[in-house]
Amino acid sequence: MAAALLLGYAILVGWPGARLLNRTQWPQRSPGCGIWAWQALSASVLLAALGAAATLALPSLPLTGGLAEVLDACWLAIRQHYAQPGGTPAAVLGAVAATVLVARLGWVAGTQTVSNARRRSWQRRHLLLVAQPKPVLGAVVVPHPTAAIYCLPGRPGTIVCTSAAIATLTTRQLQAALAHERAHLRCRHSLLLLGATSLRAAFPFVPAFTLARDQLTALTEMHADDAAGADRHLMATALVKLAEGSAPDVVLAVGGPTALARVRRLAAPPAPLQWPWRFVVGAATVAALILPGVVAAWPALTAALIDYCPPFPPAGL
């Protein structure tokens, strides 16, 4: 029963639920809240799927004994509360599904992390050779004819500017752009995006994970635009100038939609989400995160309330 509920929830939130959230406009008004909402949605779907598999597998696990000790309840009662029509085959399916879920995500996230670390290390080694540190800017400068600014996450993170970027922007525009990059490092957006990218790569058939990754990419940029604390006009101008300054003959130009949304937002900022609504989002986030766990644990919790054991001692005790 719990497994069916959890699976139903995962499908509902993971598919139409995610599409619904995707159509709303409020995340752009307060990107910080939007980021939490999308992360909670993804985590909720994942937890529900894991919970469904785990509750299916529970009756067949020897683990139940330890759980009973913790709850001071009859272990047979717990087993009965988790029993479902499928019997042992369903329990095995649950165990396999749970293992596959965890292994798949672990593998994708792990390889992604290693790949990122290797590339960043390569970047840093080469930056050491060709880039000039400019402590006054809080960044290093690479002599290059294409205007670009980027940050390399790490301990500590590095912010990189090309010489062309410095030539293209005024001092104040440059400072705005660098403040945006510092916000990325401070808020650890790269970690957030690693999670979203891993979920999408591991389970690409789940709309929630694909939509979450796209939305989070845009929302983290908007959040950094806000968190930089720079004048909006300066930020927008820096954005447009750097967009103009990058090589125009590249076929695969992916940054258009996000950049347009950012500049529109900087040019005509929408009113931020008011406190009652922020509270609603916060409450929904917490609910989405704990609900799968509660539903999964419910049978065990109700079993704990039973204060009798079956009359005969079960075999093996």
Place this chain on the structure above:
Amino acid sequence: MRQLGQLEAVVMAQLWAVEEAMSARDVVNHLRQSRDIAYTTVLTVLENLRHKDLVTRVKDGRAYRYRPRLTREEHSAALMQEVLGTSEDRQGTLLRFVEQISPEDVARLRDILNAGVDGKRAP
């Protein structure tokens, strides 16, 4: 490791600064003007750089003469090629201030900016 990286940067900078190939002794003499450094250290660094395919060497009598494999510009270009590319893998590595934009979208961006931000006109 960080120390070694710094030394490699200093030695590469020295090689780039001088037009012709330099022997380890030449490099040491130049560097001794601003720091205390041992000949063997410089030789080790040059050999490290050679194994990393960053410098090449030619035999000149009994000594070797080293020169950078790529010019400073070529090196920067190689670095930035990774950054300016659009591969999926690269997107996880770093965060660009603004990603690659098509010329049509660039024109649209300019229009929005010119229309005014917060009532201010574009510079």
